[in-house]
Amino acid sequence: MNSAIRNPHSALRNPMSRFLAIVIWLIAIITIGFIAWSKWWLPEGISAHSGWIDGQLRFTFIVIGIGFFLTQALLGYAIWRYRRVGNDNAVFSRGNSRLEVIWTVVIAIVFIVLAITGQRVWAKLQLNQSPPDAVQIEVTGQQFAWNFRYPGQDGRFGQTDPGLYNDADNSLGARPGPLGIDPRDPAGKDDIVTGSLVIPVNRPINLTLRAKDVTHDFFVPALRLKYDAVPGMKINIHFTALKEGRYEIACAELCGQLHHQMRAILEVKSQVDYEEWLRTKIPKI
Numbered sequence: 001m002n003s004a005i006r007n008p009h010s011a012l013r014n015p016m017s018r019f020l021a022i023v024i025w026l027i028a029i030i031t032i033g034f035i036a037w038s039k040w041w042l043p044e045g046i047s048a049h050s051g052w053i054d055g056q057l058r059f060t061f062i063v064i065g066i067g068f069f070l071t072q073a074l075l076g077y078a079i080w081r082y083r084r085v086g087n088d089n090a091v092f093s094r095g096n097s098r099l100e101v102i103w104t105v106v107i108a109i110v111f112i113v114l115a116i117t118g119q120r121v122w123a124k125l126q127l128n129q130s131p132p133d134a135v136q137i138e139v140t141g142q143q144f145a146w147n148f149r150y151p152g153q154d155g156r157f158g159q160t161d162p163g164l165y166n167d168a169d170n171s172l173g174a175r176p177g178p179l180g181i182d183p184r185d186p187a188g189k190d191d192i193v194t195g196s197l198v199i200p201v202n203r204p205i206n207l208t209l210r211a212k213d214v215t216h217d218f219f220v221p222a223l224r225l226k227y228d229a230v231p232g233m234k235i236n237i238h239f240t241a242l243k244e245g246r247y248e249i250a251c252a253e254l255c256g257q258l259h260h261q262m263r264a265i266l267e268v269k270s271q272v273d274y275e276e277w278l279r280t281k282i283p284k285i
């Protein structure tokens with residue numbers, strides 16, 4: 001007697017196969033419907049480049065959604081069409097080289113197109129310098145807070161020294177404070193350090209990302225910005241916010257036990273309100 005017939009796992013039995021195929025089709029349809037009509041999307045994009053990122057994300061979701069639907073539909077079809085009927089045995093197959101070449105090439109083309117379009121968005125965003133009149137702000141991540149430093153009226157950041165870090169004194173204007181601003185450097189005297197990021201609307205902003213201890217990730221969903229802050233590196237990113245309001249800043253890198261508390265607020269203000277806010281923050285030393 002053929003062992004394939006006796007083996008209960010050699011093929012699925014008739015009613016279960018049809019049921020399984022229908023379940024697979026339903027899962028595919030429900031998943032795609034859920035994503036297509038879901039309200040769970042990023043918050044409204046408020047930066048000048050939001051449209052590029054959202055367009056690329058949508059394009060990726062559509063391409064992957066079509067691929068997912070086709071493969072699940074074929075999987076269900078194969079289970080239904082080739083279910084065990086009567087005593088028929090499994091058939092040995094040597095495969096189909098032509099089919100394998102076709103789907104390998106199709107998948108390669110899909111990935112290359114996604115990579116090229118994504119690269120173009122990235123290049124438009126990052127492979128250029130921020131305009132010379134951009135507002136300069138330094139962002140420093142530490143376990144478990146974000147620090148924002150403005151250069152003050154002289155337009156220059158004071159020197160910092162990791163040996164001077166003083167987390168115990170983070171009051172406004174504290175020197176050296178949590179960022180280790182060297183009190184001997186006159187450029188640092190008027191530096192402003194805050195716990196929330198306040199910027200003017202419709203002006204280019206250049207952020208210099210730094211980290212004091214471990215790798216953090218500066219994530220502002222409303223700006224469509226997400227970059228690592230890496231110890232020992234200064235990473236420059238730039239953007240323009242187009243809408244006033246308050247938005248969430250999160251750390252998107254699991255950076256320690258209290259990572260979930262590492263959040264801050266981005267406030268986008270009018271130019272007048274921004275300047276007024278800056279005036280109130282000038283350290284009185």
Ligand SMILES: [Cu+2]
Binds near residue numbers: 216217252253259262
């Ligand atoms: Cu973090």
